[in-house]
Amino acid sequence: MIRSPQVSVIIVNYNAGDLLTQCVQAVLASTLAVEVFVIDNASQDSSMQQLRHLLSSPTHQEAQVVVVENSENLGFARAANQMIPQTQAEFLLFLNPDCIIRPDTLEQFVHTLQRYPRVGMAGALVCNPDGTEQSGCRRSVPSPWRSLVRVLHLDKLFPYHPKFKSFVLTQEPLPTQPIEIEGISGACMFVRREAMADVGLMDEDYFLHCEDLDWFMRFRARHWMILFIPTIKVIHEKSFCSRREPLRVLWYKHRGMVKFYRKFFHDVYPKPIFWAVIVAVWIRFGLLAGINLMKSLYSNKGSN
Numbered sequence: 001m002i003r004s005p006q007v008s009v010i011i012v013n014y015n016a017g018d019l020l021t022q023c024v025q026a027v028l029a030s031t032l033a034v035e036v037f038v039i040d041n042a043s044q045d046s047s048m049q050q051l052r053h054l055l056s057s058p059t060h061q062e063a064q065v066v067v068v069e070n071s072e073n074l075g076f077a078r079a080a081n082q083m084i085p086q087t088q089a090e091f092l093l094f095l096n097p098d099c100i101i102r103p104d105t106l107e108q109f110v111h112t113l114q115r116y117p118r119v120g121m122a123g124a125l126v127c128n129p130d131g132t133e134q135s136g137c138r139r140s141v142p143s144p145w146r147s148l149v150r151v152l153h154l155d156k157l158f159p160y161h162p163k164f165k166s167f168v169l170t171q172e173p174l175p176t177q178p179i180e181i182e183g184i185s186g187a188c189m190f191v192r193r194e195a196m197a198d199v200g201l202m203d204e205d206y207f208l209h210c211e212d213l214d215w216f217m218r219f220r221a222r223h224w225m226i227l228f229i230p231t232i233k234v235i236h237e238k239s240f241c242s243r244r245e246p247l248r249v250l251w252y253k254h255r256g257m258v259k260f261y262r263k264f265f266h267d268v269y270p271k272p273i274f275w276a277v278i279v280a281v282w283i284r285f286g287l288l289a290g291i292n293l294m295k296s297l298y299s300n301k302g303s304n
Contacts, residue, residue, distance in 0.1 A: 003033035005064060007106045008087035009095055012079045013040045013047055015244055016097035019237055020047040021054050023097050028063050030106045035064040037083040038097075041073040044244075047097070075207035075252075084201060092196065096187040098237040099126075108232050109190045112178055120195025120224025121215075123184025124232035125174070134238055135168050138228045139183040141216060142167040144265055144277040147257075151284070174230055181228040182220070186212030188234045195224045208249060210256030217264055246292050254285040 146167040155166040
């Protein structure tokens with residue numbers, strides 16, 4: 001007998017390899033009833049073949065899993081949004097395919113949000129495979145000023161000055177209880193359907209990266225809290241899906257940052273400062289792209 005799902009899990013896949021199968025297996029082992037939606041953005045590896053093999057096994061034939069294979073890469077937000085009308089549960093988990101959750105992860109999320117009715121979104125302690133906390137796990141919104149502080153390492157020059165704090169909060173002691181926060185890891189976003197209906201779906205103008213930051217801003221603008229829950233641990237093989245195309249990922253990341261700044265901070269800063277920040281973003285992209293090209297050329301030369 002198929003139980004009504006308590007959580008709808010949305011996984012957007014792009015060349016995640018066998019991690020996709022591991023991710024789906026972990027979700028299906030949850031202590032709560034789940035429905036899973038896997039949306040593939042025209043992967044070129046064997047990840048979908050491996051997933052189909054998993055779902056064809058007798059153990060998983062009754063699992064509530066919907067698989068959609070797009071003919072092109074639609075980007076993260078657009079691919080995730082396309083399945084939301086089919087979801088049924090009160091809560092949704094947007095999970096990267098290179099993440100592994102525990103059997104009680106979803107149950108812990110649900111129980112926590114039931115205690116905090118004004119929480120619209122929650123995140124977990126997202127860790128590297130070696131157990132260390134990832135830098136994007138808990139953060140403040142990376143405003144142009146905070147980004148400048150981080151790039152110029154002003155937080156290290158003035159470690160005790162409140163105006164020179166980085167938006168990355170991993171250097172602060174890990175809390176022991178759930179706390180309200182400005183931003184969580186976009187790799188694992190647990191969302192209340194009521195809040196999402198109020199705020200709206202992710203902005204599809206972001207192809208990759210920054211759609212989560214945009215959502216955080218909009219949730220908070222509608223007075224929905226974002227919660228960081230340190231007792232829930234998720235393992236994330238960061239950047240696994242983007243290793244094949246580092247330059248393309250860099251481009252979309254910086255393009256997304258520019259859109260994010262224009263959307264939320266255009267009228268906050270004096271025009272000269274705002275446009276100086278935009279120029280700095282593209283200079284940073286140029287430098288990182290150059291470094292990546294040099295590494296690629298050196299690697300190819302070494303293999304010949």
